[in-house]
Amino acid sequence: MQIANLHKVFDNDVVAIENLSLEINPGEFVAILGPSGCGKSTLLRIIAGLEKPTGGTVQIGQGKIAYVFQDSHLLPWRNVLRNAALPLELAGVDRADRIAAAREALSQVGLADAVQRYPAQLSGGMKMRVSMARAMVTHPDFLLLDEPFAALDEINRQKLDEQLRKLWLLHRMTVIFVTHSTAEATFLADRAVVLSARPARIVADLLIDLPADRPAAIRSTPAFAAITQKIYDALERGGA
Amino acid sequence: MKRTRSFFAVIWPPVLVLIAAIITLHIWASALDEPFLLPTPRAIVRIAINRRHDLLSALGTTTEAALIGFFCSAGGGIAAGMALSASSLVRRAFYPYTVFFQTVPIIAVAPLLMIWCGPGLPAVALCAFIVSVFPVIAGTLTGLLSTDPALEDLFRLYGASRWAKMWKLRLPSALPSIFTGLRVAAGLAVIGTVVGEFLVGVYGPNEGLGVRIVSAKKQGRTDEVFAAVLVASLLGLAMFAIINLAAKLLLGRWHASEQDH
Numbered sequence: 001m002q003i004a005n006l007h008k009v010f011d012n013d014v015v016a017i018e019n020l021s022l023e024i025n026p027g028e029f030v031a032i033l034g035p036s037g038c039g040k041s042t043l044l045r046i047i048a049g050l051e052k053p054t055g056g057t058v059q060i061g062q063g064k065i066a067y068v069f070q071d072s073h074l075l076p077w078r079n080v081l082r083n084a085a086l087p088l089e090l091a092g093v094d095r096a097d098r099i100a101a102a103r104e105a106l107s108q109v110g111l112a113d114a115v116q117r118y119p120a121q122l123s124g125g126m127k128m129r130v131s132m133a134r135a136m137v138t139h140p141d142f143l144l145l146d147e148p149f150a151a152l153d154e155i156n157r158q159k160l161d162e163q164l165r166k167l168w169l170l171h172r173m174t175v176i177f178v179t180h181s182t183a184e185a186t187f188l189a190d191r192a193v194v195l196s197a198r199p200a201r202i203v204a205d206l207l208i209d210l211p212a213d214r215p216a217a218i219r220s221t222p223a224f225a226a227i228t229q230k231i232y233d234a235l236e237r238g239g240a
Numbered sequence: 241m242k243r244t245r246s247f248f249a250v251i252w253p254p255v256l257v258l259i260a261a262i263i264t265l266h267i268w269a270s271a272l273d274e275p276f277l278l279p280t281p282r283a284i285v286r287i288a289i290n291r292r293h294d295l296l297s298a299l300g301t302t303t304e305a306a307l308i309g310f311f312c313s314a315g316g317g318i319a320a321g322m323a324l325s326a327s328s329l330v331r332r333a334f335y336p337y338t339v340f341f342q343t344v345p346i347i348a349v350a351p352l353l354m355i356w357c358g359p360g361l362p363a364v365a366l367c368a369f370i371v372s373v374f375p376v377i378a379g380t381l382t383g384l385l386s387t388d389p390a391l392e393d394l395f396r397l398y399g400a401s402r403w404a405k406m407w408k409l410r411l412p413s414a415l416p417s418i419f420t421g422l423r424v425a426a427g428l429a430v431i432g433t434v435v436g437e438f439l440v441g442v443y444g445p446n447e448g449l450g451v452r453i454v455s456a457k458k459q460g461r462t463d464e465v466f467a468a469v470l471v472a473s474l475l476g477l478a479m480f481a482i483i484n485l486a487a488k489l490l491l492g493r494w495h496a497s498e499q500d501h
Contacts (some may be wrong), residue, residue, distance in 0.1 A: 035318040050393050067397055071388040077491075138398075183309050222401075 001026075001047075001142070001174065007055035009040055009095055016042045017182075018199035020056070026141075029175045032183035033235060042180045043200065044144050047176065063141030063174075066150045070081050072127035074119040074134075080106065081115040084133040087228075091138070098137075105133040108170070109163055125156035129163070136167060136213030143175045149184070158216065165214055182231040186224055187214060192231050196238035204234035264316070279463035288467040294452065299446040299471050301467075302433050305361055306475065309368020310429035314422055317373045321380025335381075342374040346432065350439035360442045364450075367436025372428035379421020383414025418488040426479035434472050449475075 001024040008017040016039040024030055034040045045051040047058055048067050066087070074083045081099065082089075084106050088098035090140040106115055109129040119127055128149060135143060145164075165188055168175055179185055181211045186208055194204040208227055210218060218224055242405050269280040279287075288295060319340065324331050346367055357363040387410050396406050438452025449456075449472045456464035 023463070045393075048397060050397065065397065067394065069394075071304045071390070073388060073394065075412070076392070077415075086394075086408075087398045090395065090400045090404055 001061075002059040003047070003056070004057065004059075004234075005056040006043070007041065008046065008048065008051075009054045015199040017046075017053075018201055020195075020200060020202060022193065022202065022205075022217065024174060024176065026174055027172045028191060029189045030129075030177065031189035031192045032176060032178045032195065033180060033182065033185055033192060034200060034238065035197045035235070038195050038198050039200035040195060041146050041197075043129060043146060044146050044176065044178050046143050047142075051184060065125075065142045065144065066135035066138060066140035068131055068135045068143070068145040070147050070150060072119070072124075072131040074127060074130055076119050076128075079115065080111060080117050080122070080130050083119070083130055084137055086134060087138050090127050101137050102133070105137040106130070108136065108167060109133045123156075124152055125160065126159060128152065128156075132160075132164065132167070136171070140173055143173050145175070145177045147178055147180070150179070150181075157184070158187075158219075161214060164188060169212065177215050181221065182228045182235065183224075185231055186210070186228045187219060192234075194231060194234040194238055203238035204231075206230055206234065276460055276462050279466060283463045284436045284466045284470065287461070287463040291467065292463065295449075295467060295471055297445070298447060298449045298452045299475065300473065301361075301446050302430070302437065302450065303475060305436070305448060306365040306368055306429045306433040306479070308361075308365040309372060309432055310426060310479065311452070312365070312379040313376050313425045313429060315368070317376025317421065317425070318380050318418060320377045321384060321414075322411075324381050325384035325410070331381075332364075333458065338374060338377050341370055343376075344370065346371055346435055347439060350436075353436075354440050356466065357440075359440050362437040363440040364433055364448065367440065368429045368432035371432030371435070372425040374425040375428065376418070376421040379417045379419075379424075380414060382411050383417030387413050387419070415491055418485075419483065419491070423480060423487075425482050426483045427476045430472060430476035430479060 003020065003022040003024075004021040006017050007015075009015050020043070032043065033038050046053050048065055049061070050067075064135065075086065078086070081102050081124055085098040085102035088101055093101070103112070103115065106112060109132050111126065111129050111133065114126065120128070122130070131148070133228065135145075149160050152160065161184055164177075166176075175189075177185070179188075185218075190208050192204075192206045193202060193209055194206070195201065196203045206227070210223065210227070253315040255423040265278075266281050268274075269278045269283075270455070272278050275283060324335055324338070349370070350363075350367070353366055357366060391409055391413075392405070395409055400408070433448065433493055437448040437453055439470040441448055444454070448466045452468045453465050453472075456462075456468060
């Protein structure tokens with residue numbers, strides 16, 4: 001994926017992104033960090049094609065895109081299974097196939113037993129899992145996540161991070177994960193791109209040199225702490 | 241999630257109010273002793289029972305007109321709301337004129353209805369429609385325009401057609417708001433029918449409650465006026481209850497707004 005000289009100016013003349021270039025390799029897990037309101041979400045929306053850039057280009061070639069929002073945003077009138085099957089339904093996949101795919105995606109996030117429940121009957125963490133299953137159901141080539149677990153408590157957040165990392169190891173799609181948690185970025189990603197305060201420019205592009213398979217306990221190792229600190233320093237340089 | 245209250249717990253406060261109102265009315269009417277001004281509850285019930293055949297036949301006529309008016313409001317209002325939600329240009333062009341339904345005094349257009357339809361069911365049902373359609377349009381429009389923008393994005397991302405967006409996203413998420421409009425419209429349709437019957441109803445064997453009220457008043461039968469008003473109120477209440485039940489059945493499982501009604 002090639003992002004070249006990206007500019008974004010909003011209607012109210014606020015410059016959100018200024019001359020940003022970034023190359024992301026297929027199958028890479030990239031975390032994007034930056035201070036609140038710096039344009040991270042805007043960048044993600046432009047990559048997804050939900051917003052048009054003012055200048056510059058985003059080339060992603062062929063591939064399916066999936067997007068996970070800050071909240072789960074499920075359809076409350078559909079049960080878990082039919083929520084997860086929605087993207088395939090919109091793509092015209094027939095019923096039996098999309099239900100089978102939704103069941104598989106749900107079992108990969110540990111919700112095989114909750115398929116008949118309705119969103120109102122789920123906890124926040126479970127809703128977010130359904131949202132992830134819905135994103136994964138199409139087997140996307142690009143998975144874009146916009147601070148997906150920010151509203152969850154610490155324990156649920158860490159569990160979902162672990163789940164996401166496992167999903168990535170299984171499917172190896174390209175992941176772009178927007179967050180403002182340095183520890184979350186370190187745990188999840190193989191590369192951390194740190195943006196400055198608005199207008200967003202790249203302050204640092206750091207390699208996260210940890211083993212591919214990351215147990216929960218990796219969070220208390222010195223290597224983990226050192227990388228988290230490096231990301232933190234970069235954020236501070238960027239004016240967070 | 242809230243525990244559902246038992247039937248008894250739901251029913252006793254309004255029943256208590258009703259009993260208190262009946263007792264007050266009884267004491268007041270007995271003390272006044274002017275049946276023409278204020279009949280006692282007992283006299284109202286007595287006349288309602290004596291004239292039950294007339295009242296039931298009038299109720300049938302009124303119910304028919306009210307239901308036709310209500311269903312036209314429901315169908316027309318939802319369709320109009322959907323059309324208005326299509327684009328902001330359409331909305332700006334047409335929405336001000338839908339407010340007409342909200343503000344037009346029905347008594348002022350009654351002569352026109354009389355000229356166009358003649359007296360009788362079509363004109364009365366049209367009154368019910370005019371009086372009750374606006375809340376449905378407004379409810380539908382509000383509901384359709386307040387769809388979760390993230391879900392709109394999601395549908396766009398997966399290349400959903402306009403059709404799929406409407407049927408799988410906007411309309412279902414607008415349902416609670418549409419039902420709010422329908423609930424208001426149900427009561428208004430009955431009011432519109434009774435008023436319509438005052439203005440453009442037909443007298444005779446098939447006369448509705450509104451006509452009965454007018455003729456009972458002319459005869460000085462205040463007790464019969466009360467009885468007819470009571471029956472009309474019960475009709476409004478019944479329609480409201482049916483809409484509520486439909487809303488519960490359709491939305492009960494997922495809409496927070498339906499979990500505590």
